Amino acid sequence: MTLRNRWRKTLSYCMLSLTGVCAVVAVSMLFLLLGYLVYNGWRSVDWDFFTKLPKSPGETGGGMANAIVGSVQIILLATIAGLPVGFMAGIYLSEFGGRTFAFLVRYMADLLNGVPSIVIGIFAYAVVVVPMHINSALAGGFALALMLIPITARSTEQFMNSVPQTLREGALALGASKWKAIATVVVPAAYRGIATGMILGVARIAGETAPLLFTSGSSDYMSTGFTQPTASLPVMIYYRATAPWEDWHRQAWAAGMVLLFLVLLANVAARLILSRGIAVQK
Amino acid sequence: MSPKDKPIVRPMIMSTANPPSASPAAKPVGQQGKLKAVNLNFYYGAYQALHDITLEVPANRITALIGPSGCGKSTFLRTLNRISETIRNTRVEGQVLLDDEDVMQVDVTALRRRVGMVFQKSNPFPKSIFDNVAYGLRVNGFTGALKDAVEHSLKRAALWDEVKDKLHKSAYALSGGQQQRLCIARALAVDPEVLLLDEPCSALDPIATAKIEDLLFTLKDQCTIVIVTHNMQQAARVADGTGFFLLGKLIEYNTTEVIFKNPTKQETEDYITGRFG
Numbered sequence: 046m047t048l049r050n051r052w053r054k055t056l057s058y059c060m061l062s063l064t065g066v067c068a069v070v071a072v073s074m075l076f077l078l079l080g081y082l083v084y085n086g087w088r089s090v091d092w093d094f095f096t097k098l099p100k101s102p103g104e105t106g107g108g109m110a111n112a113i114v115g116s117v118q119i120i121l122l123a124t125i126a127g128l129p130v131g132f133m134a135g136i137y138l139s140e141f142g143g144r145t146f147a148f149l150v151r152y153m154a155d156l157l158n159g160v161p162s163i164v165i166g167i168f169a170y171a172v173v174v175v176p177m178h179i180n181s182a183l184a185g186g187f188a189l190a191l192m193l194i195p196i197t198a199r200s201t202e203q204f205m206n207s208v209p210q211t212l213r214e215g216a217l218a219l220g221a222s223k224w225k226a227i228a229t230v231v232v233p234a235a236y237r238g239i240a241t242g243m244i245l246g247v248a249r250i251a252g253e254t255a256p257l258l259f260t261s262g263s264s265d266y267m268s269t270g271f272t273q274p275t276a277s278l279p280v281m282i283y284y285r286a287t288a289p290w291e292d293w294h295r296q297a298w299a300a301g302m303v304l305l306f307l308v309l310l311a312n313v314a315a316r317l318i319l320s321r322g323i324a325v326q327k
Numbered sequence: 328m329s330p331k332d333k334p335i336v337r338p339m340i341m342s343t344a345n346p347p348s349a350s351p352a353a354k355p356v357g358q359q360g361k362l363k364a365v366n367l368n369f370y371y372g373a374y375q376a377l378h379d380i381t382l383e384v385p386a387n388r389i390t391a392l393i394g395p396s397g398c399g400k401s402t403f404l405r406t407l408n409r410i411s412e413t414i415r416n417t418r419v420e421g422q423v424l425l426d427d428e429d430v431m432q433v434d435v436t437a438l439r440r441r442v443g444m445v446f447q448k449s450n451p452f453p454k455s456i457f458d459n460v461a462y463g464l465r466v467n468g469f470t471g472a473l474k475d476a477v478e479h480s481l482k483r484a485a486l487w488d489e490v491k492d493k494l495h496k497s498a499y500a501l502s503g504g505q506q507q508r509l510c511i512a513r514a515l516a517v518d519p520e521v522l523l524l525d526e527p528c529s530a531l532d533p534i535a536t537a538k539i540e541d542l543l544f545t546l547k548d549q550c551t552i553v554i555v556t557h558n559m560q561q562a563a564r565v566a567d568g569t570g571f572f573l574l575g576k577l578i579e580y581n582t583t584e585v586i587f588k589n590p591t592k593q594e595t596e597d598y599i600t601g602r603f604g
Contacts, residue, residue: 144415210413211450215510218410219463219517220440229466234453 079305086302089295094303099265105292109300111267115182115275118268119261120251122186127193127250128243134194135201135239140227151202154195165191166256173260180262182275188256193246200242204235241319248311252304254279278304361386361551362407362442362521367421369402369411376402378575379421384521384568389543389552391566391583393559395598399575400555401447404523407553408442409435425521440467443519443550447526449506451498451513456490459498459509463517476516484512485542504535511542522546524554528561540565559599563587571595 093108100107134154138147169188174180208231216226232239262274263284278300285297360383369377377399384390392400405411406419409430423430430438440463451459460477469476477494481487486508493500498509507527514522524543528536543552543565556562562569563583570580571594579586579595590596 209450211446211448212452214410214413214444215446215450215452215513216462216466217413218408218439218444218446219466219513220436221462221466222436225466229462230452 082298082302082305085295085298089299090302094296094299098267099296102288102293103290107296109276109278109281109296111264112276112278112281112300113303115261115264115268116251116277116279118182118271118275119185119189119257119277120247122182122271123189123193123250124247126186127190128197128246130190131194131197131246132201132239132243134198136205136227136232138198138202139205140223140231151199154198157191157195158199161255162192162253163255163258166258166260169256169260177272179272180260180274182261182268182271182273185257185261185275185277186271188260189250189253192250192253192256196246196249197243200246201239204238204242205231207238208234237318237321241315244311244315244318248308248315251311252279252308254283258283359386360384361426362553363422363424363427364403364407365422365424367403367406367419367423369399369406369420370418371414372416376575377406380577382570382577382580384551384553386551387547387549388567389547389554389565391562391569392553392555392572393557393562393569393598394572394578396557398572400570400572401525402575403572404444404525404553404555407521407523408439408444410439410444436467440517441519442521442523443514443517444523445507445510445514445525445527447529449503449510449530451501451506451509454498455495456498456501456509457494460512460516463513467517480512480516481509483515483542483546484508485538485545486512502535504531504538507531507535507539508542511539515546519550521551521553524552526555526557529557536561559587571598573598 093106095108095113096110097106097108098111099109134150138151138154142148142150165188169184169191173184173187177184212230212234213226216230217223221229257277257280261277261280263280264274264276268275282297282300282304285293285300288294362384364380364382367377367380368375380399380403392403394400402411407423407430411417411419412435419431425433425438425442430442452462454462457477460480461473464473464476478487478491481490486505489505490501490509498506501509507530511522511527528539531539540561543554546552554562554565566583568581569583569586571578571586571590571592573594579590579592581591585591586595587599590599
């Protein structure tokens with residue numbers, strides 16, 4: 046073996062090893078994080094955590110029932126407002142959009158997707174909280190809906206585009222109107238992908254903190270309506286973790302674990318649905 | 328390709344095809360033009376795909392369109408039911424007349440109900456066999472007995488016996504040939520006056536192909552058929568009239584016998600005898 050050949054082999058081996066090491070580092074960070082979270086959180090997740098209201102600062106015990114209910118409220122609002130708009134916009138993009146306008150909408154959606162979530166929070170604060178003079182689940186839901194719309198629109202568009210053109214033509218050739226063809230053939234063919242995109246979108250906004258900090262605010266009591274300051278799991282984690290009391294830190298870990306578990310659950314559900322493929326034969 | 332002498336003919340089929348007097352249709356068969364294209368030009372953007380096509384499709388006859396890939400025969404077929412409009416940035420000049428009525432003046436969904444289409448690749452919807460056949464009826468507001476109509480269509484497409492026990496199973500469970508016959512049944516369900524077929528057998532084996540060709544003969548009495556095909560033997564077997572397309576132009580259009588045995592144009596003869604294409 047010549048020297049040059051030996052050098053080439055050594056270099057190849059080194060680079061290959063380097064990529065392997067980096068891959069291990071990347072994955073181990075995730076497992077480290079998960080392990081740390083579970084280690085600190087699992088002892089604090091008990092029945093009280095789900096059923097009791099928070100105790101006063103310094104007291105031990107209590108739970109986050111209000112934050113769990115509040116998160117559900119806010120996410121429900123965001124879902125009701127965001128999913129239909131995003132879904133319809135996605136259909137428009139894939140089925141009706143002309144060249145220029147669709148390009149514009151798509152571009153705007155991607156921009157909105159990339160807007161830092163804290164900026165979305167400020168915007169929601171300005172247009173909902175300021176006029177109402179109060180933090181509310183409504184404002185939080187509005188902020189999260191703003192994030193959900195572009196995510197849903199783009200994923201819906203993507204899965205609608207993956208339905209073969211021949212199915213659309215088949216429906217049109219039978220005398221179906223364009224809308225009828227979309228509603229009865231294209232959407233049913235793409236529904237698994239669309240549903241997956243929606244679940245992942247909701248899971249994504251469920252973990253957002255910044256848009257909620259000054260929109261839904263925080264509260265130690267059960268929310269009485271959609272126009273009251275409402276606790277949510279991410280915001281609760283923020284306040285609990287930055288407080289000076291040991292027991293609150295414990296609860297922040299617990300909330301983090303519960304939130305992570307919910308997001309994980311949504312991810313697994315989405316994968317399960319998608320693994321059955323789009324309902325169209327290739 | 329095929330030898331220069333006469334094309335392969337399946338005698339069984341020719342025997343059903345030959346006597347035109349056997350047709351019980353009420354209309355004077357083949358006397359009138361069902362569909363006419365008059366000076367038809369078609370553009371994909373700036374590219375002109377069809378040049379000045381003038382052609383008359385006789386009623387209750389099978390008309391075949393042959394030609395090499397990219398010659399415009401499929402494009403022409405797709406202008407007949409205006410499905411070409413689904414592609415952006417296309418333009419039609421000239422006229423297509425259905426029973427002497429300009430198709431551009433007809434409501435497009437009504438037109439497509441009258442002019443059915445079967446595509447090259449079978450495209451059953453992700454629904455049950457029953458729902459596939461019933462689809463056209465449902466979107467057109469059919470109020471009669473859906474079950475009977477579906478059964479009738481499946482029988483017309485010679486598929487009933489193979490699927491009658493699994494009507495509510497997914498259409499994807501069928502074989503390729505069965506799926507294509509399902510698509511034909513689906514098109515027949517709305518009782519079209521004209522049936523357009525765009526290379527319906529290109530993905531099928533000879534047995535499935537034979538079944539579909541047999542089917543075309545039985546359908547002839549009830550509707551006018553235009554079939555685009557790559558397969559010259561198929562055109563020779565099934566068609567009464569044949570048109571030869573080349574580079575977006577209709578080179579020659581005559582009875583199938585003349586086209587295959589005694590073409591007047593050199594290009595036609597070259598193509599038929601396999602000198603190019």
